Amino acid sequence: MEGMLEYRGTHSRPPDTDTSPWLRLAAPLQSCGRAGDLRLGRRLHARLVLSGAAAASAFLTNHLITMYSHCADVTSALRLFHAMPRPNLVSWTTLISGLAQNSMHADALAAFASMRRAGLAPTQFALSSAARAAAALAAPRPGAQLHCIGVRLGFDSELFVASNLADMYSKSGLLAEACRVFDPMPHKDAVAWTAMIDGYAKNGSLEEAARSFRDMKREGLVRADQHVFCSVLSASGWLKDGWLGRTIHCSVMKAGFDREAAVRNALTDMYAKAADMEDAARVLKVDPEGWTVVSATSLIDGYIETDRVEDALRTFIELRRQGVEPNEFTFSSMIKGCAMQALLEQGAQLHAQVIKTSIISDSFVGSTLLDMYACSHAGLVDQGLKYFNSMKDAHGIEPKEEHYSCIIDMYGRAGRLDEAEKFIHEMPVKPNAYGWCSLLGACRMRGNKELGEVAAQNIMELEPDNTGVHVSLSGIYASLGQWEDVKAIRKLMRDSRIKKLPGFSWVDANNKTHVFASEDWSHPQQEKIYKKLEELYERIKEEGYVPDTRFLPCNLEDAAKERILRYHSERIAVAFALISMPATKPIIVKKNLRICVDCHSALKFIAKSHHLSP
């Protein structure tokens, strides 16, 4: 600011070309933009106007546009741009990047198109900003056009252009295209690697994300930074691979990023997702900065997922004690926990707390609340309905498909199938497959064949590849003893070449993943596993476990049915984990199919008798 004073009263005519005196005027604008100080920026602008310098110099106007963009005042940036008689290449480039920086991505793409219509060939700066906008929009069609322009102009392997193009493809889910841009890049930096690692992770290709991270380390040309670590930690969390996560935690510490808030959040979340709650809590405990709502929510959600609602509640209280406001993520986790444990009072209390905040207008929290009323107890249907009816008027939530599905589920669980059917007919939208699946599940529990068939028919139309629907339907017939219908379904499946997906279970033990199928005795330790399973079986039977053979679609003696259930893959996997791992380690079984009713019950007994969380 002081520097500006000396320019005061400079009334000489500005030169036609952008020469050095104007360069000196630009410096204060630049630092102002970097600091995001809009007030100071406006004062500098006013002085430049008074001095007559700004209007005459495209150079200074470009700097002003940059300054306003950095200070998030896009309106002023646009006003300056539109007042320019002849915006030059830099003006356009600055505008496009300013729009992209301020999340006006569609406008950034439109500006890029206007620039080309104005007859200017884009610079690599303009191209990379436009690609960034296309990435943020996950818009592969305009993105691919940008890619073509880049190829034509020879910019397509420039660091910034290529990274943003790769990011654009990966955010659009086109990982193969992203690789085609990324692989031949002559120089890759941490940003480029983040685009790939995060692209894989967000598209569910978790192994690929981890492999990409290893590739980066193997090449040894780029050091991982906090962004890379966040992305790969997120992937290892979803992989539920605590061992990989722990290895990365070591690298994080070595690289000195363990004080970085976002990295700590990612670390907490990784451990929580891997069900390693002690380490998740430890990351927060040693945090000198105190908790963030993100990391505490990850911890809370981890406790909920491992059935430790008391610990979640304790964490929730501690969070408030620290003066951190819970957000919609925190509340939905807590409410989910109450639903799972049928903690009606706590659930209602949370509902009351949420009503006092703007979080109540969050559509997702809305579904979670409905889920809670649906799960917990038949008596709460009316409370759930009351809330559902108030969503729109009192809380400004327009009920969506997911909310209607919750109500179907709510009626179904309460056994009020007629009302569920009536509700479906009166809904303003048609139920989605999820809604019909809820209904089918309820019909199975209540042995309602007619309505179950309607639901199944609708699911088959909406999701022709859904093989589970046949299994559920034959479960209904089986529970009613209608073996002819069971046979008919089998024939239908044969004729339409639908195969029941075989169920598999994966479990990690000693840094190795083991896979099991049903009645699968191919594992080298089969004898020990079998013995353990028998032992578990005796024990839980003593503790009150009764096999539930109702839905098994085979017309066999009970003893034979029991035998089939007894060797479902998840039980073999758990028995194997119990004999191969120390008792303190969490056992995480990954499955390709939904767990069956009986395994769910048996595993709960096993967990209880081992003092584990299910």
Added chain:
DNA sequence: GTAGGGTTAG
């Protein structure tokens, strides 16, 4: 003079 990436639910 102008430019890019990351963490929490379903």
